[in-house]
Amino acid sequence: MAQQKAKVLIVGTGGVGTMAAYALETGGKAEVTAVMRSNFAAVQKNGIDIDSVEYGHDIRGWRPTIIRKTIPNVKEENLQPFDFILVTTKNIQDIPPTVADSIEPAVTAGKTAIVLSQNGLNIERPLIKRYPTNPIISSISYIGATETSHGRILHDDVDAQKIGPFDNPGVPLEVAREAAERYIAIYNADGKLDIVFDADVKFVRWRKLVYNASYNSVASVLHMDTPRMRMSRHIVDDLIRPIMLEVIAAACANGVEIADDVPDKVIRADPTTTAFKPSMCQDADKGNFMEIETIVGEPLREGEAKGVAMPTLRTIYGLLKGIQLQFKERKGMWEAKFTPDNPYQ
Amino acid sequence: MAQQKAKVLIVGTGGVGTMAAYALETGGKAEVTAVMRSNFAAVQKNGIDIDSVEYGHDIRGWRPTIIRKTIPNVKEENLQPFDFILVTTKNIQDIPPTVADSIEPAVTAGKTAIVLSQNGLNIERPLIKRYPTNPIISSISYIGATETSHGRILHDDVDAQKIGPFDNPGVPLEVAREAAERYIAIYNADGKLDIVFDADVKFVRWRKLVYNASYNSVASVLHMDTPRMRMSRHIVDDLIRPIMLEVIAAACANGVEIADDVPDKVIRADPTTTAFKPSMCQDADKGNFMEIETIVGEPLREGEAKGVAMPTLRTIYGLLKGIQLQFKERKGMWEAKFTPDNPYQ
Structure with missing residues (x-):
């Protein structure tokens, strides 16, 4: 008898989440439940169209096994436990609800492995606190995949991921490691992906x-694509390179050694022939909340806690917080008070 | 016989220049020639309407003695030399033409005193180089005056200025000092202004x-008014105060002592009851060029040359240069080249 398919819940079905759903389902070893919000109606009606550099440019009307509008409540709905929850939403720690809060009804203690496909530092901490007996798995993804409109995905750079277990003190390392390896096995079922x-x-x-x-x-503060940024000596020399050096110094102070040639390589990493904007900049352009704390705030705090001077990143942090405050105001989540006794004067 | 009126040319007739024209003419000791550009037609037709906190709220159709569209060419037009040229335009050192270039036809060597009513450092240097025998005078203005539309001025904070001679090695200090004092005497003819x-x-x-x-x-990068900025601990503590301390350290290294309590005073200087935006921020909002070099670049260079660490201001400088580059591109003065061999990679 064939092994039972793994039950995978995917929270966040933009480009990254949808391509994960596609890889997991078509690999034949997983059954996907995808939670959709703004794109639910479009996908329910017409399915998903995918233009993929890896799977073909003309995939039409594809659907994962189950799509739904809300996070499943495993107990109340009397569902089988999920083996994995893949979270690909943005991680906005300064805006509720948190990831830990939102997935709670779908987590089975001691069973469900939670895969965080999100950038930045210390994203596992609130999850470990809330789910001390569940494996928490890190995925760092290098895929290029964008939802260009509801239910339409442009997958223009290959799916590549580095996956490993976060250190959850309540879960034996071997168990966490096995969960990570099983996730890779069901995701990369035919072994062709760089996962x-x-x-x-x-x-x-x-x-x-x-x-x-x-x-x-920096792109988010300037609303600027990376090739244009590289055309400016000021942006590269006064902003990009100093931040990279500060982050590398902070990493080093935290026991992570990054080679000296990394800044020069990373400065030149993006193609220069198209006006590519990083995801945070795309959010900034739309007035959407940015992942400030995990991408900027946490490395800053980790570095400064070890005595590393990070003045460039601290300045950018202050500016991003100022921009985020204006986004909050536009969305009605913060109100400016023009009183003579302004509380912070 | 009454003393002959001083001949004053005013270049830049926004709020500050227009209120100077008004004070100089109505004082009775000066005859003003005002160079107008975008507002020339409106003022020629209807004059200037002024709503002034000092001169009355209902001044209608006022005109200086002479208005014209271009800088006078004293020699070619066979004009009497100007005693003073007051420059109130923005000082954008990274965008031609420079102040020194544009006023040249109106300057009589060894005679005309040039009054620079502009903020920032080292603005006198190109003038001294070009006009080594002319007094160059500094005016730092604290007036609140805005051209709300062509020919309409809202003058909502009193005219206050600190005036003194720049050190021009080719002009005896006594001559420069007398020129500054004469300018004050004709401007503040009845002695009632705080000039x-x-x-x-x-x-x-x-x-x-x-x-x-x-x-x-910082307001220019964030497009934010100063009361809102003061409502954010991040903006005040991570940005505003560190920059102030860096500027004060740079001043100190250059022999200028600024008292310790100045940052706290200046942080609280603006009213908190209206959404006031500093002039550079108003420019940034409109996509107009900003006075980056005189306000940020020069203090940065003066401080760093003396070994003062100014990382916060350097970061802001890089960002402002990046924003200015995008303004240049929008105005067709810079072209992005998306080539694989990007010159600055």
Whole structure:
């Protein structure tokens, strides 16, 4: 008898989540439940159209096994426990609800492994606190995949991920490791994808921050694509490179060694022939909340706690918080009070 | 016989220049020639309407003695030399033409005193180089005056200025000082205005930069008014105060002592009951060029040259240069080249 398919819940069905759903279902080893919000009606009606660099440019009307509008409540709905919950939503720690809160009804204690496909540092902490007996797994993704409109995905850069277990003190390392390896096995069922196990989660995360804390955050303040940024000596020399060096110094102070040639490599990483904007900048352009704390705030705090001077990143942090405050105001979540006794004067 | 009226050319007839024209003409000791550009037609037709906190709220159809569209060419037009040229335009050192270039046809060597009513550091240098025998005078203005539409001025904060001679090595200090004092005498003809002589030009300029380099530049990056900025602990503590302390350290290293209590005073200087935006921020909102070099670049260079660490201001400088680059692109003065061999990679 064939092994039972793994039950996977996917929370966040933009480009990254949808391509994960596609890989997991078509691999034949998983059954996916996808939670959709703004795109639910469009996908229920017409399915998903995918233009993929890896699976073909003309996939039409595809659907995962189950789509639904809300997080399942496993107990109340009397569902089988989920083996995995893959979270690909943005991680906005300064805006409720948190990831830990929102997935709660779908988590079975001691059973469900939670895969966080999100950038930045210390994203596992609230999950470990809330779910001390569940494996928490890190995925750092390098895919290029965007939902161009509801139910339409442009997958223009190959799916590559580094996956490993976060250190959850309540879960034996071997159990967490096995969960990560099983996730890779069902995701990369035919072994053709570049989805690899990497136990050094800390390194993988700091290494990706060299790009994200610099390009993402500066692009978001400037509303500028990365090729244009590279055309300006001021932006590269006064902003991008200093931030990279600060992040590398912070990593080093936290026991993570990043090679000296990384800044020059990462400065030149993006193509220069198209006006690519990092995801945080796309959010900033739309007035959507940005992942400030996990991408900028946490590395800043980790570095400063070890005595590393990070003045460039701290300045960018203050600016991003100022921009986020204006986004909150526009969405009615913060009110400016023009009183003579302004509380913070 | 009454003394002949001083001939004053005013270049830049926004709020500050127009109120200067009004004070000079109505004082009876000066005859003003005002150079108008975008507002020329409106003022020629209807004159200027002024709503003034000092002169009355209902001044209608006022005109200076002469209005014209271009800088006069004293030699070619066979005009009497100007005693004073007052420059109130923005000082955008990274965008031609420079102030020194544009006023040249109106300057009579060894005669015309040039009054620079502009903020920032080292603005006198190109003038001294070009006009080595002319008195160059500093005016730091604290007036609140805005051209709300062509030919309409809202003058909502009193005219206060600190005026003194820049140190021009080719002009005896006594001559420069007399020119500054004569300018004050014709401007403040009835002695009622708070227009005072202050020989310590360097101090006056650095002191005003404590506000301008911090609030103006951060407001411009954030597109945010100063009361809202003060409602955010991040903006005040991570941005405004660090910049103020860096500017004060740079001033100190350059022999200008600014008292310890200045940051706290300046942080609280603006009213909190209306959404006031500093002038550079108003420019940024409109996509107009910002006075980056005189307000931010020069204090940064002066401080760093003396070994002062100014990382917060350097970060803001890089961002402002990035924003200015995008303004240049929008105005067709810079072209992005999306080539694989990007020159600055």
